[in-house]
Amino acid sequence: MTKSYQSEIIAVGTELLLGQIANTNAEWMSEQLAAYGINVYNHTVVGDNLDRVEQAFRLAQSRSDIVIVTGGLGPTEDDMTREGFEQLTGLEMVEDKVTMDKIESYYQARNRTMTPNNRKQARVFEGARVLKNNAGMAPGMYVDFQGTHWFFLPGVPREMKQISVEELFPFLESLTGKQQVIQSTVLKFIGIGESNLEHELTDMIHEQTNPTIAPLAQDQGVVIRVTASASSKEEAQKLVADKKQEILARVGDYCFGEDEQTIENKVIELLIEKNKTIGVAESLTGGLFSSNLVSAAGASNVFAGSLVTYQTAAKTSLLDLSAEWISTYGVVSQECAEVMAKQTALKLNTPMAISFTGVAGPDEQEGKPVGQVYIAIWDEDKVVESSSILLSGNRNNIRERAALKGFELLYQYLNK
Amino acid sequence: MTKSYQSEIIAVGTELLLGQIANTNAEWMSEQLAAYGINVYNHTVVGDNLDRVEQAFRLAQSRSDIVIVTGGLGPTEDDMTREGFEQLTGLEMVEDKVTMDKIESYYQARNRTMTPNNRKQARVFEGARVLKNNAGMAPGMYVDFQGTHWFFLPGVPREMKQISVEELFPFLESLTGKQQVIQSTVLKFIGIGESNLEHELTDMIHEQTNPTIAPLAQDQGVVIRVTASASSKEEAQKLVADKKQEILARVGDYCFGEDEQTIENKVIELLIEKNKTIGVAESLTGGLFSSNLVSAAGASNVFAGSLVTYQTAAKTSLLDLSAEWISTYGVVSQECAEVMAKQTALKLNTPMAISFTGVAGPDEQEGKPVGQVYIAIWDEDKVVESSSILLSGNRNNIRERAALKGFELLYQYLNK
Numbered sequence: 001m002t003k004s005y006q007s008e009i010i011a012v013g014t015e016l017l018l019g020q021i022a023n024t025n026a027e028w029m030s031e032q033l034a035a036y037g038i039n040v041y042n043h044t045v046v047g048d049n050l051d052r053v054e055q056a057f058r059l060a061q062s063r064s065d066i067v068i069v070t071g072g073l074g075p076t077e078d079d080m081t082r083e084g085f086e087q088l089t090g091l092e093m094v095e096d097k098v099t100m101d102k103i104e105s106y107y108q109a110r111n112r113t114m115t116p117n118n119r120k121q122a123r124v125f126e127g128a129r130v131l132k133n134n135a136g137m138a139p140g141m142y143v144d145f146q147g148t149h150w151f152f153l154p155g156v157p158r159e160m161k162q163i164s165v166e167e168l169f170p171f172l173e174s175l176t177g178k179q180q181v182i183q184s185t186v187l188k189f190i191g192i193g194e195s196n197l198e199h200e201l202t203d204m205i206h207e208q209t210n211p212t213i214a215p216l217a218q219d220q221g222v223v224i225r226v227t228a229s230a231s232s233k234e235e236a237q238k239l240v241a242d243k244k245q246e247i248l249a250r251v252g253d254y255c256f257g258e259d260e261q262t263i264e265n266k267v268i269e270l271l272i273e274k275n276k277t278i279g280v281a282e283s284l285t286g287g288l289f290s291s292n293l294v295s296a297a298g299a300s301n302v303f304a305g306s307l308v309t310y311q312t313a314a315k316t317s318l319l320d321l322s323a324e325w326i327s328t329y330g331v332v333s334q335e336c337a338e339v340m341a342k343q344t345a346l347k348l349n350t351p352m353a354i355s356f357t358g359v360a361g362p363d364e365q366e367g368k369p370v371g372q373v374y375i376a377i378w379d380e381d382k383v384v385e386s387s388s389i390l391l392s393g394n395r396n397n398i399r400e401r402a403a404l405k406g407f408e409l410l411y412q413y414l415n416k
Numbered sequence: 417m418t419k420s421y422q423s424e425i426i427a428v429g430t431e432l433l434l435g436q437i438a439n440t441n442a443e444w445m446s447e448q449l450a451a452y453g454i455n456v457y458n459h460t461v462v463g464d465n466l467d468r469v470e471q472a473f474r475l476a477q478s479r480s481d482i483v484i485v486t487g488g489l490g491p492t493e494d495d496m497t498r499e500g501f502e503q504l505t506g507l508e509m510v511e512d513k514v515t516m517d518k519i520e521s522y523y524q525a526r527n528r529t530m531t532p533n534n535r536k537q538a539r540v541f542e543g544a545r546v547l548k549n550n551a552g553m554a555p556g557m558y559v560d561f562q563g564t565h566w567f568f569l570p571g572v573p574r575e576m577k578q579i580s581v582e583e584l585f586p587f588l589e590s591l592t593g594k595q596q597v598i599q600s601t602v603l604k605f606i607g608i609g610e611s612n613l614e615h616e617l618t619d620m621i622h623e624q625t626n627p628t629i630a631p632l633a634q635d636q637g638v639v640i641r642v643t644a645s646a647s648s649k650e651e652a653q654k655l656v657a658d659k660k661q662e663i664l665a666r667v668g669d670y671c672f673g674e675d676e677q678t679i680e681n682k683v684i685e686l687l688i689e690k691n692k693t694i695g696v697a698e699s700l701t702g703g704l705f706s707s708n709l710v711s712a713a714g715a716s717n718v719f720a721g722s723l724v725t726y727q728t729a730a731k732t733s734l735l736d737l738s739a740e741w742i743s744t745y746g747v748v749s750q751e752c753a754e755v756m757a758k759q760t761a762l763k764l765n766t767p768m769a770i771s772f773t774g775v776a777g778p779d780e781q782e783g784k785p786v787g788q789v790y791i792a793i794w795d796e797d798k799v800v801e802s803s804s805i806l807l808s809g810n811r812n813n814i815r816e817r818a819a820l821k822g823f824e825l826l827y828q829y830l831n832k
Contacts, residue, residue: 017456019447022438031435040433041468045459052457195491199531205493215492216431217572225436286710287703290724294702295812297778305730307723308706314721317764348733362713390525393551396711
């Protein structure tokens with residue numbers, strides 16, 4: 001029975017609190033630690049302020065087995081990590097000869113004079129294990145303080161990652177012993193809301209232990225992360241695979257892919273599979289659907305082009321809709337979506353076409369409310385899908401949701 | 417004497433601790449708060465665990481004037497934010513009728529059955545100020561607990577940002593505005609890099625005190641935030657205005673607007689001013705330029721439509737480029753960009769047109785390297801701009817930079 005370690009990650013740097021950069025170090029480190037079976041319970045960001053750094057360290061010392069600190073090890077005045085830990089622990093700082101030699105030879109090699117504050121980077125805590133930095137100057141270090149394992153790493157992502165892979169993780173594994181292996185997969189859904197998805201799986205979510213099931217709403221739809229831990233990779237993978245089948249047995253109709261799969265990639269895959277090319281007609285979306293499709297590599301195999309008929313006049317000049325036809329059916333109608341799709345397939349000589357028309361707002365149009373959207377799909381010689389939907393949100397939310405709905409309808413049609 | 421507020425940001429969500437996503441919400445919020453002159457002293461990430469959420473809230477209550485919580489407000493079982501705050505404060509939860517009506521009508525309008533857990537999203541603390549969510553279901557809320565200002569926001573970035581801009585910041589300003597007199601303006605630049613801009617203003621940036629001058633590279637180009645604090649609003653505004661003039665005297669040629677102004681809005685304004693409509697021809701950008709143009713309200717006054725001629729065949733079918741012409745000049749050439757613009761103006765009956773062709777990658781095309789892009793502008797009866805540029809980055813960076821370059825060229829031409 002291996003002990004379960006509780007860890008946390010502390011980033012030191014005012015630039016994070018100013019919103020100049022995101023704390024991607026914590027994101028990366030958390031993903032790595034999860035793979036080593038170490039639970040991360042907190043991320044903390046604190047600025048370059050001695051007392052607040054010490055306060056963050058004090059809290060971590062009181063609650064965690066493993067603390068990983070990134071940043072604040074540099075040569076400048078505002079690098080406070082060493083000082084904060086010194087103030088908390090009273091540990092002495094010494095100069096690491098290996099690091100100092102490295103710094104000196106660096107400056108000699110470039111005939112540059114070393115400034116005093118460069119020495120600061122060679123200072124480590126007495127008895128600390130130095131974690132070699134092959135990507136930069138300041139080394140990382142490991143300190144065991146009253147049974148809590150402290151790791152200090154530079155804030156520059158490249159250096160932080162390299163030291164972690166080369167020095168930290170191997171040592172951590174020897175320290176904690178072989179932990180449970182963690183495997184996880186992200187199932188991606190479209191056409192079902194987070195709450196409906198959750199409702200379908202309520203009992204599974206209530207009873208979840210291992211694997212865990214975590215639904216999460218994202219801009220492109222809902223995902224479920226299935227995470228299992230076991231003593232072997234194979235065992236963990238089997239747990240994930242079994243739970244995945246259990247989930248898909250209930251809501252598989254809405255699941256379009258896993259992990260890195262996007263709905264754009266999936267639709268392109270299906271079009272290639274069916275050997276179809278597609279044209280697009282866009283009114284309210286104004287090119288957004290086409291642009292999203294093209295954002296996925298491989299689009300050139302299936303996407304011929306688009307007619308963005310934004311102004312009504314363009315529907316006449318590009319799609320040959322007569323003024324009479326328009327005055328009869330209007331440009332915000334199911335009929336218009338259907339004829340847009342048909343004419344686009346004709347103009348582009350593609351078997352398939354999808355069309356979008358509707359009211360993005362701010363004002364209503366032809367008596368149709370803001371958010372009213374019509375989407376049609378043409379295949380070979382007929383309309384195979386014609387939807388009328390009401391979307392909420394502001395002008396651009398509506399455009400984004402209309403484009404996403406288009407991918408949903410296309411996926412459902414091609415996946416039949 | 418202005419009171420200085422100490423704020424912190426707490427993100428609730430195990431997905432962050434698993435390294436599934438970075439805490440970009442804290443990054444964005446911090447940058448916004450800095451602009452309001454509010455100091456952010458801590459970021460904290462805590463998982464979907466009732467006791468740890470309460471622990472994080474308890475610490476925040478003990479040290480901060482303003483606490484902003486993102487995430488954990490959704491309908492699902494693992495959303496713990498309400499419960500954690502309830503456990504800390506003992507405040508009662510009530511159902512917000514406006515939100516409940518919205519949820520119910522949402523489901524009615526779509527003939528979908530509401531699941532019980534949807535009601536959860538309508539629960540707010542007694543006496544809380546509800547922050548309307550125009551981008552999604554769960555509203556944000558504001559609670560004053562024992563003098564600490566608590567703001568709760570959904571974790572989905574799109575919803576979090578929209579509620580912040582529409583509801584949180586205006587209220588926050590009214591809350592802190594009495595003591596705080598901070599005025600700032602954001603000057604927006606295009607066609608000049610961050611380092612060149614800084615070089616032009618080096619001395620001003622070194623000598624800055626009040627107002628402060630903060631250059632920041634953003635997706636749409638470079639911005640400079642000028643922030644001044646003073647005892648009266650008028651005084652602060654005057655400080656900002658004077659510094660602004662000083663800056664524009666040096667680099668005004670590159671400044672297209674301020675604050676909420678976008679390059680899309682600016683181009684639309686100039687087109688309206690010159691009473692011109694425009695058509696667009698897109699190849700590598702695949703509709704991105706058009707979509708960006710349409711993202712700005714008012715586009716319908718000037719944007720007729722686009723021909724997205726992605727595959728070469730579409731250049732023939734939509735733009736009448738003969739196979740012979742294409743074999744002579746190629747589809748990745750200055751000549752092609754120019755004829756695309758001309759033909760588009762012709763097809764759409766617009767005085768102006770802009771065109772994009774090039775190589776987004778991953779592979780080179782017609783012997784042209786990845787990143788090679790050609791942009792042409794047509795006005796009345798001739799090509800008035802024809803650019804050949806080499807862009808760096810991955811497939812989508814190149815597409816985005818090409819579209820932005822198009823706005824830059826249009827702005828410079830229309831602004832003459």
